[in-house]
Amino acid sequence: MGFFCVKYLKQAIGMYFCSEMNKNSHDILAIACKQPVMKGSFVLLQEKEQITPGSVQYIIKRYQQNSKWSIENTGMLAYHYEKSKPRESFLELKFCISGNIYCRQKDKECDLCKYSASKNCLEKVESVDVLSFRFSPTHLSQFVKSRKGNEIFSTDILNFKYRTSFTKIIPMCFKTQRVLESLLNQEYSGSLENIFINAQTQMLLLYSLDCMLGDKEVDVVNFKFLANEADREKITKAREILIEHIGEPITIKALSRKVAINECYLKKGFKELFGTTIFDFYQSQRMEHAKYLLYEKGLSVTEVSLLLGYSSISHFSTAFKKHTGLKPCELLLR
Numbered sequence: 001m002g003f004f005c006v007k008y009l010k011q012a013i014g015m016y017f018c019s020e021m022n023k024n025s026h027d028i029l030a031i032a033c034k035q036p037v038m039k040g041s042f043v044l045l046q047e048k049e050q051i052t053p054g055s056v057q058y059i060i061k062r063y064q065q066n067s068k069w070s071i072e073n074t075g076m077l078a079y080h081y082e083k084s085k086p087r088e089s090f091l092e093l094k095f096c097i098s099g100n101i102y103c104r105q106k107d108k109e110c111d112l113c114k115y116s117a118s119k120n121c122l123e124k125v126e127s128v129d130v131l132s133f134r135f136s137p138t139h140l141s142q143f144v145k146s147r148k149g150n151e152i153f154s155t156d157i158l159n160f161k162y163r164t165s166f167t168k169i170i171p172m173c174f175k176t177q178r179v180l181e182s183l184l185n186q187e188y189s190g191s192l193e194n195i196f197i198n199a200q201t202q203m204l205l206l207y208s209l210d211c212m213l214g215d216k217e218v219d220v221v222n223f224k225f226l227a228n229e230a231d232r233e234k235i236t237k238a239r240e241i242l243i244e245h246i247g248e249p250i251t252i253k254a255l256s257r258k259v260a261i262n263e264c265y266l267k268k269g270f271k272e273l274f275g276t277t278i279f280d281f282y283q284s285q286r287m288e289h290a291k292y293l294l295y296e297k298g299l300s301v302t303e304v305s306l307l308l309g310y311s312s313i314s315h316f317s318t319a320f321k322k323h324t325g326l327k328p329c330e331l332l333l334r
Contacts, residue, residue, distance in 0.1 A: 028076055028096045032074040041069075044061060054291055054331070055139065056133055058133045060129070062127045073097045075172050077208060077212065079166050080092065094130070096128065098129070102126075131180065133204065142284060154212065170211055179203050199243050206274070235266060243285065246308065252266065255278070266278070283319070291324065
């Protein structure tokens with residue numbers, strides 16, 4: 001398939017995905033506003049999207065706050081089950097939140113915002129933010145093993161065991177709102193932005209499922225040392241280091257030294273806070289970024305394996321196939 005054909009195909013996929021997601025943008029807005037929303041009621045300030053096959057597909061839209069609307073922060077889980085083609089089923093998380101500040105000169109590096117003086121920025125406006133994330137069965141399967149046995153409801157969702165579609169409002173717990181705000185206010189660009197959003201999306205899925213469990217208080221932790229805010233910050237810092245050095249593999253021992261915490265505490269605390277092991281998290285983020293580099297950036301398999309710190313192409317290809325079910329070259333041809 002020629003380059004222009006591949007490019008056209010990707011554009012077509014993107015247009016279809018965007019049109020499907022856009023159909024659902026106004027339903028979450030209507031629920032948050034508690035009344036129908038007319039097209040054109042909100043001024044679009046910013047839009048971001050990702051359509052990489054096999055990854056989380058998302059659209060983030062930031063609108064200028066309309067003084068006529070009273071917006072209530074709202075979350076929704078939409079479970080779509082396709083009876084005739086189960087593999088085409090998907091899970092969608094949708095959120096609408098208000099009260100954030102958007103700078104209209106942000107993409108041009110507004111000096112006031114750049115130096116943390118955004119309160120004095122003349123270009124700031126209040127925003128209403130709509131975020132949609134779509135997860136495929138293949139992508140969700142990696143999280144099934146991290147769910148505890150008594151959380152049958154969330155595990156059945158990840159396994160697509162329900163045979164009918166449904167929609168459920170998600171309680172907007174503190175953890176979920178914190179992840180959403182970090183997504184909206186992050187200042188990364190390019191590859192680092194992609195890595196960061198993938199990592200935060202994983203947390204968003206975990207917290208959203210936990211928030212749906214009515215008998216569970218999601219802010220409770222099981223280890224006494226995690227009651228210490230300083231220790232929680234160290235573990236969060238360890239996660240940030242992994243994200244920022246996705247192509248530079250680091251041992252758990254070296255990571256624990258960097259954040260000055262006991263190696264055992266780091267492993268237990270990481271699993272408790274983020275619902276996955278350090279290795280599984282790091283490996284998952286490497287493979288998600290590999291999809292982005294192959295599909296969106298068009299890099300060769302050799303280039304991607306080197307960027308992600310693999311000693312050989314075969315090692316990278318094996319890891320990629322295990323994680324995605326595809327060979328790296330297959331993603332290049334999509």
